[in-house]
Amino acid sequence: MTNTQKKYIKNTFIYLLLTVFALFFVIPFLWILSTSLKGDAQIFTIPPQWIPETFHWDNYAKVFERIPFLLYIKNSVFISAIVITGTVLSSSIVAYSFACLNWPGRNFMFILVLATMMLPIQVIMIPVFVFFKEIGWLNSFKPLTLPAFLGGGAFNVFLLRQFFLSIPKDLLDSARIDGCSEFRIYWNIVLPNAKPALATVAILTFMFTWNDFLGPLIYLSDQAKGTIALGLGMFVGQYVTEWSLLMAASMLMMLPMLLIFFAFQKYFIQGFLMTGLKD
Amino acid sequence: MIMSIYYSLCRYDVLRIPQFIGLANYEKLLFEDPYFWTSIYNTLFYTALRVPFSIVGSLLLAVLVNNAVKGVKVFRTVYFIPSIVTGVVLSVVWLWMFNPQFGLINSFLAFMGIPGPLWLLDPDWSKPAMVLMSVWSIGGGRMLVFLAAIQNIPLHLYEAVDIDGGGWWAKFRNVTVPMLSPVIFLWTVMEIIFSLQVFVEAYIMTQGGPLNSTMFYNLYLYNKAFNDFEMGYASALAWLLLIISLIITIIQFRISRKWVYYEGSK
Numbered sequence A: 001m002t003n004t005q006k007k008y009i010k011n012t013f014i015y016l017l018l019t020v021f022a023l024f025f026v027i028p029f030l031w032i033l034s035t036s037l038k039g040d041a042q043i044f045t046i047p048p049q050w051i052p053e054t055f056h057w058d059n060y061a062k063v064f065e066r067i068p069f070l071l072y073i074k075n076s077v078f079i080s081a082i083v084i085t086g087t088v089l090s091s092s093i094v095a096y097s098f099a100c101l102n103w104p105g106r107n108f109m110f111i112l113v114l115a116t117m118m119l120p121i122q123v124i125m126i127p128v129f130v131f132f133k134e135i136g137w138l139n140s141f142k143p144l145t146l147p148a149f150l151g152g153g154a155f156n157v158f159l160l161r162q163f164f165l166s167i168p169k170d171l172l173d174s175a176r177i178d179g180c181s182e183f184r185i186y187w188n189i190v191l192p193n194a195k196p197a198l199a200t201v202a203i204l205t206f207m208f209t210w211n212d213f214l215g216p217l218i219y220l221s222d223q224a225k226g227t228i229a230l231g232l233g234m235f236v237g238q239y240v241t242e243w244s245l246l247m248a249a250s251m252l253m254m255l256p257m258l259l260i261f262f263a264f265q266k267y268f269i270q271g272f273l274m275t276g277l278k279d
Numbered sequence B: 001m002i003m004s005i006y007y008s009l010c011r012y013d014v015l016r017i018p019q020f021i022g023l024a025n026y027e028k029l030l031f032e033d034p035y036f037w038t039s040i041y042n043t044l045f046y047t048a049l050r051v052p053f054s055i056v057g058s059l060l061l062a063v064l065v066n067n068a069v070k071g072v073k074v075f076r077t078v079y080f081i082p083s084i085v086t087g088v089v090l091s092v093v094w095l096w097m098f099n100p101q102f103g104l105i106n107s108f109l110a111f112m113g114i115p116g117p118l119w120l121l122d123p124d125w126s127k128p129a130m131v132l133m134s135v136w137s138i139g140g141g142r143m144l145v146f147l148a149a150i151q152n153i154p155l156h157l158y159e160a161v162d163i164d165g166g167g168w169w170a171k172f173r174n175v176t177v178p179m180l181s182p183v184i185f186l187w188t189v190m191e192i193i194f195s196l197q198v199f200v201e202a203y204i205m206t207q208g209g210p211l212n213s214t215m216f217y218n219l220y221l222y223n224k225a226f227n228d229f230e231m232g233y234a235s236a237l238a239w240l241l242l243i244i245s246l247i248i249t250i251i252q253f254r255i256s257r258k259w260v261y262y263e264g265s266k
Helices: A003-036 A058-066 A069-100 A106-118 A121-134 A142-149 A154-165 A169-177 A182-193 A195-211 A214-219 A228-238 A243-263 A265-274 B002-008 B024-031 B034-065 B072-084 B087-097 B104-111 B126-150 B155-163 B168-196 B200-205 B217-227 B231-259
Strands: none
Touching: A003 A243, A003 B034, A003 B072, A003 B087, A003 B104, A003 B126, A058 A069, A058 A243, A069 A106, A069 A142, A069 A154, A069 A182, A069 A195, A069 A228, A069 A243, A106 A154, A121 A142, A121 A214, A121 B002, A121 B217, A121 B231, A142 A214, A154 A195, A169 A182, A182 A195, A195 A228, A195 A243, A195 A265, A195 B087, A214 A228, A214 B217, A228 A243, A228 B087, A228 B200, A243 A265, A243 B072, A243 B087, A265 B072, A265 B126, B002 B231, B024 B231, B034 B072, B034 B126, B034 B168, B034 B217, B072 B126, B087 B104, B087 B126, B087 B200, B126 B168, B126 B200, B155 B168, B168 B231, B200 B217, B217 B231
């Protein structure tokens, strides 16, 4: 066998494997889409139909009739917007002080911040819940949004700090000599230079908040205050056999994520390489 | 955190003020509560199944997409897409995938002439089903991490294997795995911590059933805290989880000295 033949066989084999795995990862999406467009009778056929006879686009409209989906979207967008703003602002300020300022005990504090990443959320969940209950914040968006302004999460601080360290020190020092205040250095020099890192933080925060289930589940009891994740969770309990509607609702919830993914692939993947935020 | 330790030593139902009862919660957990041990067993079983599959699987995927063939970048993107599906959506979608009669998986198996199991309705299959789902959703993301590490391996190491006449397997075993061992180690540690914390999937898909086969640790903790309002008891559960995670992590660090290769250290 010549070398070209060998290579040809090897490449065929590689493409075969690549295709098999691509099917494994992609087919569920096609299946969701297909189910979401089917009528009741078409769902329960053996073998399953891939392309529905008639496209039931009205399934998507029905989702909005059955549950207050629009309201849930509004709530989720509102919460996500505040959380993203709070997280980006506060984590970048904290990261700035870790990366660009010198103060006693800085390194020790940084290690402490990193250590909190290891802590299971369950350990602090209960005292935090009790605290919010005591101050009367239950069943409001406050416990879900306002904590974002207090530091913005250890991981984000870490990510931004690493990025800020790469900004040349001379740039900051010359600004200081010119009499620039620390806040203006942070706001006018560091932030504009860190746009890619800030985008990564914003995207990951959005993804986490949009999908968060435990937080809303614990803090929100009023149906009208539900988020989209909570709404979908309830939907499963109520309409467990209406798969076409469930899949339509899932598609709707995935859509913003897919759009962001294709629009900002680079930041998305960068964020993933640095984290395991997937849980 | 300190409040959490304090609560774990109390009987506390949120309505009345906490009442100090010493270590009674821990005693009850360890010696009287059968569900505690069920949830530990389930969680460890799930972890022991998920971690090797996701690590080995995504490592092999990374090696596969490291081949410089045309269009491989498209495949990388495609593999990554499921990573953006998490939590509730993931659970809802796979609930339908696992439907024993009309779900995609059993339809496919029937097509191949294999009678599919009941998946989430069968106590023996419910945990493997959830592992399969997790691997689908995290495989692509982990793959990218390993891929980035593989691309940092100096090429001359592979060339050395070529000269010795070694093939694909020799390269993988003698170069890729040892050079990647720090990354593999780090991700094994993280993957175990994530697996121990599985919650949303079980909450949405099975509520712990059938026959408590998916009553995972965090689901049990959630039920204790927010259904039964036994906050003290739940805090004790949380602290035990932290201790368990720490012990497992320490053991891993011990074992890692035997197999993890750090370049620059002897």
